[in-house]
Amino acid sequence: MRIVVSASMLAHGVPKLVDLFVGNFDFPDPIGLGPELSLALVTFAEFFCSIFILLGYWSRFFAIPLIINMLVALLVVHGGDPILDHVNILLYLFFYTLILHIGAGKYSLTYYHAEKNKKVKTV
Numbered sequence: 001m002r003i004v005v006s007a008s009m010l011a012h013g014v015p016k017l018v019d020l021f022v023g024n025f026d027f028p029d030p031i032g033l034g035p036e037l038s039l040a041l042v043t044f045a046e047f048f049c050s051i052f053i054l055l056g057y058w059s060r061f062f063a064i065p066l067i068i069n070m071l072v073a074l075l076v077v078h079g080g081d082p083i084l085d086h087v088n089i090l091l092y093l094f095f096y097t098l099i100l101h102i103g104a105g106k107y108s109l110t111y112y113h114a115e116k117n118k119k120v121k122t123v
Contacts, residue, residue: 056108
């Protein structure tokens with residue numbers, strides 16, 4: 001689940017990362033931080049946090065910025081629209097909340113490091 005959701009979110013994050021690097025700051029400013037900072041924060045969430053979740057490294061921690069991002073998108077940016085017009089945002093919000101609660105699972109870097117440390121302590 002986390003791999004599909006993160007790969008899917010990367011499709012949104014990569015164009016924003018390119019915009020950030022080329023200096024195209026034509027981006028909405030939904031909470032009054034300025035378009036540059038808004039783009040940087042959204043890029044951090046959608047690109048970098050998605051990579052960490054994809055790898056399963058501190059997934060619970062990196063799900064928080066994505067949850068905030070989806071809440072701002074749903075409630076502020078698209079707040080006047082009917083909620084069912086943005087089912088994709090609701091799905092992302094659901095899955096990131098699920099990741100926050102259950103973690104990355106057995107096939108993740110965090111699990112691998114925990115198991116590795118457990119074996120080192122028992123030896």
